[in-house]
Amino acid sequence: MALIVHKYGGTSMGSTERIANVARRVAKWARAGHQMVVVPSAMSGETNRLLALAKELAPGKPATPYYRELDMLASTGEQASSALLAIALQAEGMEAVSYAGWQVPIKTSSAYTKARIDSIDDQRVRADLNAGKVVIITGFQGVDEGGNITTLGRGGSDTSAVAVAAALKADECLIYTDVDGVYTTDPRIVPEARRLQTVSFEEMLEMASLGSKVLQIRSVEFAGKYKVPMRVLSSFTAWDIDITEEAKSGTLITFEEDDQMEQAVVSGIAFNRDEAKISVLGVPDKPGIAFQILGAVAEANIEVDMIIQNVSKDGKTDFSFTVHRNEYVRTVDLLKEKVAPALGATDVLGDPKICKVSIVGIGMRSHVGVASKMFRVLSEEGINIQMISTSEIKTSVVIDEKYMELAVRSLHRAFDLDQPIAA
Ligand code: ASP
Numbered sequence: 001m002a003l004i005v006h007k008y009g010g011t012s013m014g015s016t017e018r019i020a021n022v023a024r025r026v027a028k029w030a031r032a033g034h035q036m037v038v039v040p041s042a043m044s045g046e047t048n049r050l051l052a053l054a055k056e057l058a059p060g061k062p063a064t065p066y067y068r069e070l071d072m073l074a075s076t077g078e079q080a081s082s083a084l085l086a087i088a089l090q091a092e093g094m095e096a097v098s099y100a101g102w103q104v105p106i107k108t109s110s111a112y113t114k115a116r117i118d119s120i121d122d123q124r125v126r127a128d129l130n131a132g133k134v135v136i137i138t139g140f141q142g143v144d145e146g147g148n149i150t151t152l153g154r155g156g157s158d159t160s161a162v163a164v165a166a167a168l169k170a171d172e173c174l175i176y177t178d179v180d181g182v183y184t185t186d187p188r189i190v191p192e193a194r195r196l197q198t199v200s201f202e203e204m205l206e207m208a209s210l211g212s213k214v215l216q217i218r219s220v221e222f223a224g225k226y227k228v229p230m231r232v233l234s235s236f237t238a239w240d241i242d243i244t245e246e247a248k249s250g251t252l253i254t255f256e257e258d259d260q261m262e263q264a265v266v267s268g269i270a271f272n273r274d275e276a277k278i279s280v281l282g283v284p285d286k287p288g289i290a291f292q293i294l295g296a297v298a299e300a301n302i303e304v305d306m307i308i309q310n311v312s313k314d315g316k317t318d319f320s321f322t323v324h325r326n327e328y329v330r331t332v333d334l335l336k337e338k339v340a341p342a343l344g345a346t347d348v349l350g351d352p353k354i355c356k357v358s359i360v361g362i363g364m365r366s367h368v369g370v371a372s373k374m375f376r377v378l379s380e381e382g383i384n385i386q387m388i389s390t391s392e393i394k395t396s397v398v399i400d401e402k403y404m405e406l407a408v409r410s411l412h413r414a415f416d417l418d419q420p421i422a423a
């Protein structure tokens, strides 16, 4: 007998029919002798619907009181889907009980719309499990010290599930979703993309931060911190498929590099179209310049990703960096109006039509020449690299957005990701 946490995404909870199927699947696991905790998302579209209503009525300048109400509002999506799942389980003849985050309680910081989980009290849940009940806990939400309802940011139910699994020391956290696992890259771009049977936690963390949308990045951080065994698998298989087969399906996120079954140098290709590039030209090359530029950007609460400073010529240099595309206009305005004049920069140039393509693999630690192979492949396709950044297990390049698909496809082929790994 094991303690298992299941997480179901919005699509899996999208209609009463689908919720009934989730209930049947969970009942199958419970009848196989497992203690079951389920963390659902809101029914698909519900969070967007609620937030759109708020927007219609929103006050001019959003401030903390408004964000508090957004959380109060958005959290109802998960409260509804959780209660519906409990009802569906009862209809299946199971004893089931649902709890909102504050009832557990799941304690969080007070940062509305992006709260962080501080602690989870497992007593109430354990008592129910010991009494033979299936316990359903709302995803996406918690309660702060002042008793206010908070939410964890979009996609936050993944994090709720992993955190609950960590608190209960669950044997495994299964994330049921509308894809059947983690792929070498997005199959919509590269049809030959393969599902990975295993992926290391570090690779998953990089992929999540580099644009892969399979898991909320914080859930991966949580899994890493508490070593929660985690699996991503499809909720669209028939609910009554063989449980042993189901338990082995999808992609397992592993922590032991040595028993990696797949020893590829590069495990996946991530891409992200959400960035924009900005260059400040002809700034004096002297101490404090990076701080003056990026300090102003940080002060405006704009997050910076890649940064490059050129070699200087005649005491002047160019400085480039990327920001989220939504922040592009605001950043350019800020630099043009405030920073460039103060620095005596000659110009501020920007390009919102770029993308970032990254290769990820823990094998890069022990193999040389992986990055240069990436550069060669891109040059053979005539793709110009505008910026490069590397870490131990990834290399990212910024290129023109119009070459994104070509770049991803060529790299996928060049690193043999379409070939099954020899055992
Ligand atoms: N319902 C929330 C959202 O749509 C949380 C989640 O689904 O993970 O972002």
Ligand code: MG
Pocket: 009, 010, 155, 158
């Ligand atoms: Mg999700």
